[in-house]
Amino acid sequence: MQTKSASTEKTSLALIDAIVFKHNAQPGAVIPVLQEIQEEYGYIPPAVIQRLADQLGVFASDIYGIVTFYSQFRLQPPGKNVIKVCHGTACHLGGADRLAQSIAQHTGASEGKTSKDGRFTMERVACLGCCSLSPCITVNGEIHGRLNPESAGEIVNRLKEKEFSTAE
Amino acid sequence: MIGDYAGSCVIKVGIASCGIAAGGSKVLGTFAAQLNSRGIEATVKPTGCIGMCYQEVLAEVIRDNRPVLYGKVTPERVERIIEEHVIGGHPVEEWVLPQDEVDGFMSRQQRIVLRNCGIIDPESIEDYIDSGGYRALEKALGKLTPLGVIDEITRSGLRGRGGAGFATGVKWLNTRKAGGSPKYVICNADEGDPGAFMDRSVLESDPHTVLEGMLIAGYAIGAGQGIIYVRAEYPLAIQRLEKALAQARDRKLLGEGILGHKFDFNLNIRQGAGAFVCGEETALIMSIEGKRGMPRLRPPFPSQSGLWGRPTNINNVETFANVPWIMQHGAEGYARLGTAGSRGTKVFALAGSIRRGGLIEVPMGITIREIVEEIGGGIPGGLGFKGIQLGGPSGGVIPASLEDTPVDYESINRTGAIVGSGGMIVMDESACMVDIARFFLNFTQEESCGKCTFCRIGTRRMLETLERITGGEGNETDLAVLEELAHEIKQSSLCGLGQTAPNPVLTTLKYFRDEYIEHINAKKCRAKKCQALITYLIKPDDCPGCGLCIKYCPVNAITGSRKQPHTIDAAKCIRCGLCISVCRKDAVTVT
Numbered sequence: 241m242q243t244k245s246a247s248t249e250k251t252s253l254a255l256i257d258a259i260v261f262k263h264n265a266q267p268g269a270v271i272p273v274l275q276e277i278q279e280e281y282g283y284i285p286p287a288v289i290q291r292l293a294d295q296l297g298v299f300a301s302d303i304y305g306i307v308t309f310y311s312q313f314r315l316q317p318p319g320k321n322v323i324k325v326c327h328g329t330a331c332h333l334g335g336a337d338r339l340a341q342s343i344a345q346h347t348g349a350s351e352g353k354t355s356k357d358g359r360f361t362m363e364r365v366a367c368l369g370c371c372s373l374s375p376c377i378t379v380n381g382e383i384h385g386r387l388n389p390e391s392a393g394e395i396v397n398r399l400k401e402k403e404f405s406t407a408e
Numbered sequence: 409m410i411g412d413y414a415g416s417c418v419i420k421v422g423i424a425s426c427g428i429a430a431g432g433s434k435v436l437g438t439f440a441a442q443l444n445s446r447g448i449e450a451t452v453k454p455t456g457c458i459g460m461c462y463q464e465v466l467a468e469v470i471r472d473n474r475p476v477l478y479g480k481v482t483p484e485r486v487e488r489i490i491e492e493h494v495i496g497g498h499p500v501e502e503w504v505l506p507q508d509e510v511d512g513f514m515s516r517q518q519r520i521v522l523r524n525c526g527i528i529d530p531e532s533i534e535d536y537i538d539s540g541g542y543r544a545l546e547k548a549l550g551k552l553t554p555l556g557v558i559d560e561i562t563r564s565g566l567r568g569r570g571g572a573g574f575a576t577g578v579k580w581l582n583t584r585k586a587g588g589s590p591k592y593v594i595c596n597a598d599e600g601d602p603g604a605f606m607d608r609s610v611l612e613s614d615p616h617t618v619l620e621g622m623l624i625a626g627y628a629i630g631a632g633q634g635i636i637y638v639r640a641e642y643p644l645a646i647q648r649l650e651k652a653l654a655q656a657r658d659r660k661l662l663g664e665g666i667l668g669h670k671f672d673f674n675l676n677i678r679q680g681a682g683a684f685v686c687g688e689e690t691a692l693i694m695s696i697e698g699k700r701g702m703p704r705l706r707p708p709f710p711s712q713s714g715l716w717g718r719p720t721n722i723n724n725v726e727t728f729a730n731v732p733w734i735m736q737h738g739a740e741g742y743a744r745l746g747t748a749g750s751r752g753t754k755v756f757a758l759a760g761s762i763r764r765g766g767l768i769e770v771p772m773g774i775t776i777r778e779i780v781e782e783i784g785g786g787i788p789g790g791l792g793f794k795g796i797q798l799g800g801p802s803g804g805v806i807p808a809s810l811e812d813t814p815v816d817y818e819s820i821n822r823t824g825a826i827v828g829s830g831g832m833i834v835m836d837e838s839a840c841m842v843d844i845a846r847f848f849l850n851f852t853q854e855e856s857c858g859k860c861t862f863c864r865i866g867t868r869r870m871l872e873t874l875e876r877i878t879g880g881e882g883n884e885t886d887l888a889v890l891e892e893l894a895h896e897i898k899q900s901s902l903c904g905l906g907q908t909a910p911n912p913v914l915t916t917l918k919y920f921r922d923e924y925i926e927h928i929n930a931k932k933c934r935a936k937k938c939q940a941l942i943t944y945l946i947k948p949d950d951c952p953g954c955g956l957c958i959k960y961c962p963v964n965a966i967t968g969s970r971k972q973p974h975t976i977d978a979a980k981c982i983r984c985g986l987c988i989s990v991c992r993k994d995a996v997t998v999t
Contacts, residue, residue, distance in 0.1 A: 268696060268697040268698030268699075269698060270698040271678075271679075271681055271695065271698055272678070272679070274681075275640070275679060275681065305700055306698075306699070306700055309683060309700040309701065309857075310681035310682050310683050310701075311681075311682035311683065312640055312680075312681040312682035313681065313682075327602070328602035328603050329602045329603035329759075329760070329797060329800070329831070329833045329844075329847070330603055330759040330760050330833055332602075332847050333760055333761070333833070333835065333838075333839055335985070335989065337984065337985075338984060338985050338986055338989050341962055341984045341986055342960065342986060342989075344962070345960070345962050365641065366600065366602050366684065366851065366855075367600070367601070367602035367603065367604070367641075368425075368641060369425065369599065369604065369605035369608040369641070369642065370425055370426050370429050370605065371603055371604075371605055371757055371759035371760075371765070371831075371833070372426060372461030372462055372464075372605075372757075372758070372759045372765035372766050372767075373426055373429045373430060373461060373464065374759065374760075376429060381643060383425055383428060383429040384429060385426070385429035385430060386429075386430070388989055388990075389960065389986050389989045389990060390960075390989070390990050393960075
């Protein structure tokens with residue numbers, strides 16, 4: 241996932257204004273607006289919440305309430321690679337916990353956390369809906385099924401290699 | 409000329425999410441590239457979910473009008489299939505799915521909702537129209553009054569397929585009769601039950617059928633605006649829906665004066681943001697209005713006062729997907745299927761410990777045994793059938809002893825489970841029923857919106873009790889506490905999430921009480937799942953000393969020299985099971 245940094249305050253605010261403007265005609269647009277902001281940055285930079293509140297004419301606390309209610313939204317920037325481990329019923333029975341354990345070992349990121357080097361974030365999701373290929377994960381949005389702790393580890397290793405070779 | 413040999417050859421590759429997860433896009437790409445580079449004239453088509461997910465990647469080669477289905481296709485296998493079958497005319501028999509297996513999977517099925525899945529290209533409106541699509545809409549607009557449409561749906565006996573099973577015709581009529589405008593049609597595609605993928609498959613495989621169902625509903629209730637609320641976890645479904653909407657707009661099937669009639673209808677998509685409770689209709693409406701998705705008291709029902717306080721009709725994906733078929737084939741054809749109280753068919757996502765897992769559609773009233781044994785081919789790996797989980801976190805576990813229960817709303821309700829939206833997870837003896845109850849409580853506890861005290865705190869207390877039991881610290885009074893809390897949560901919660909949250913605990917307590925007692929008294933988990941009650945050991949005779957388990961152990965609990973049997977330090981071991989997963993010699997055992 242390629243994400244932009246929200247460090248340049250000016251640019252980011254202009255961008256947020258543009259997103260709000262795009263949805264302005266729609267009532268109840270706050271969730272699609274937040275989704276687009278997260279698409280852009282990979283997370284909801286806390287600094288933009290007040291701006292959003294001003295633009296949409298709602299309280300900042302309302303927006304914060306929405307961001308924390310829906311599990312899709314993050315308040316922390318994710319790592320360069322986002323791995324989502326499915327914990328649906330079939331995946332749970334098929335050993336999702338073991339997959340997560342192995343991925344944590346290979347990435348250095350435990351569930352819900354980002355690795356110290358910022359390369360990986362591992363998240364748990366309730367169900368990806370690929371139950372007949374359980375256990376499964378998504379890596380940067382791409383789905384992988386019929387995994388075991390070893391093959392999940394190999395996926396991480398391949399990501400590391402790819403990064404290494406493109407860095408050179 | 410090679411092209412002549414190929415005759416009229418069509419190759420279809422299933423690329424719904426399951427197919428893609430198994431490598432379907434690569435197979436599709438390899439077929440296209442190889443045929444192209446060899447100058448062979450054959451059509452390579454993507455299609456949706458063929459249903460036999462356990463055999464993904466699935467590819468169907470239709471040569472000289474004879475369809476042949478290949479299972480577990482890999483890019484490496486493509487060349488031989490082209491060589492021998494597409495060019496040579498002889499199917500590669502060893503990779504063809506055996507006919508008796510296909511028959512076993514398909515013979516008890518009746519495909520109405522899934523009629524086009526795995527057959528048409530989901531991204532082609534032409535394919536949908538060629539297979540009879542949008543003719544039901546034409547019939548409704550041209551030949552029937554809105555009340556005539558509602559009458560047809562009512563007589564079909566269709567009940568809402570999202571879980572509650574409310575009569576669809578009644579819902580439509582209530583919204584039609586309600587005062588106030590504009591009116592809205594909402595498609596609930598926030599399929600949140602873990603273990604369910606029916607709606608995802610339909611949206612990914614045949615999005616237009618859902619659009620057509622919504623258009624007919626819009627005409628029937630007098631709505632001009634529709635919204636599809638689809639969960640963000642389904643990116644492919646969203647992408648295909650967007651494409652379908654654009655195609656329908658281009659063909660003037662959406663917009664003003666649809667098909668030359670005085671009927672205007674527009675549709676747009678809203679993405680859910682990851683909250684299970686938004687599958688509840690009033691919470692879903694809150695979410696569309698840009699608020700936290702918290703359910704409100706009903707009545708007033710959405711049919712009276714829904715989105716922005718206007719009359720709103722909400723049905724789920726599968727319900728809408730039934731509508732075009734019913735309009736085209738008539739209410740009687742639909743009502744003939746199923747049982748007296750539960751008409752028609754139901755789609756199930758069959759997964760878990762089952763030989764042939766996938767997406768199935770069966771007439772209501774079929775028994776659990778018929779689904780598991782005849783369609784699913786039974787349990788693999790020599791373990792016994794323990795039960796099925798139906799209805800996800802709102803449902804329960806039905807034990808193997810009740811496998812002759814017919815699958816219809818009333819019969820399943822009597823067991824304490826619910827038909828639910830259609831997730832059906834088959835469990836063998838390696839599943840621990842206390843762990844399953846804990847798993848679902850953990851889910852509902854996390855997903856409780858927090859509005860009702862009994863749901864918010866009660867599920868938390870139930871979860872803690874279950875964690876104590878699976879952690880080896882349970883006592884005799886815990887079961888009574890669980891039952892009391894369960895009763896109170898059911899009584900005192902506002903919405904379906906809370907009212908049904910205790911069901912997984914109640915059904916497992918009802919049918920597998922001895923397992924709970926075993927955990928409490930003997931500190932024993934017979935399925936060897938509960939980490940606090942098991943010990944990992946390496947059998948010295950079987951251990952080749954390869955060191956793989958040492959490498960994988962996250963807590964360095966395993967020691968041993970190369971080519972010498974390794975040992976596990978029980979004090980350090982966290983019983984995560986990685987060693988057992990990676991051992992190639994099955995040298996690790998659990999006691």
